[in-house]
Amino acid sequence: MTLDSSLEAEKSTIIGIIERIREKSTSKDFIAKYKKKPSDFTRSREIEFKDVINFILGKTGASLDFEVLNYFKDCEKSVSSSAFCQARDKIKYTAFEALLKETSNEIPVFNTFNGYRIIAYDGMKGEVPTRKKLRGKYAVTAKKLQFHAVAEYDVLNRCYTNAVFKGGTTDERSAATKMIKAHKYEGPEIRVHLKFWGRHNWTLFLSCSRCFC
DSSP, rough: OOOHHHHHHHHHHHHHHHHHHHHHHHHHHHHHHHSSSSTTTOOOOOSOOOHHHHHHOOOOOOHHHHHHHHHHHHHTTOOHHHHHHHTTTTTTTTHHHHHHHHHHTTTTOOBBBBBBBEEEEEEEEEEEEEOOOBBTEEETTEEEEEEEEEEEEETTEEEEEEEEEEOOOOOOOHHHHHHHHHHHOOOEEEEEEEEETTTTEEEOOOOOTOOOO
């Protein structure tokens, strides 16, 4: 495959995934399954279910106020950051898990290392706003609410294929094992998990096909 044809294939894949997300985010069945209350998103409002999905997936890392203004001005809507946060709170986070799992399975494996797909596992911790309604769902560390996420990443094809999110701390090896059991790729792979443990600078796990050591 030439560079030009490879780029065209990747472009086609990305467009297909965007269209699939658009299709799902407007599906009545998908909306009914992943909205928190039956009464949510039932009336015509400035912020629709699809707006929340598209906005979050397209965030660039700028301030919320700027991104809300920039997104909704193209839709010719006047929306405040507070109104968007209220709409976002009406959708279950599992909606994004479902979209990730479904679309990641559609991404072709263009790039390999000697025929092996390279999959990496790594975790990160972060903080969420200290709000009363979030207490009890997240671990409290230094008076801050903390989450722990572990991701599965296709290194050579530059895409995430799965993730585990916990409102607290989690064992990263167990999380990686859980993702491997749900893994659907049938070809040969090398799976790498790099993590500080005990007195070791790092621990490296390698596996081929469906084994994990």
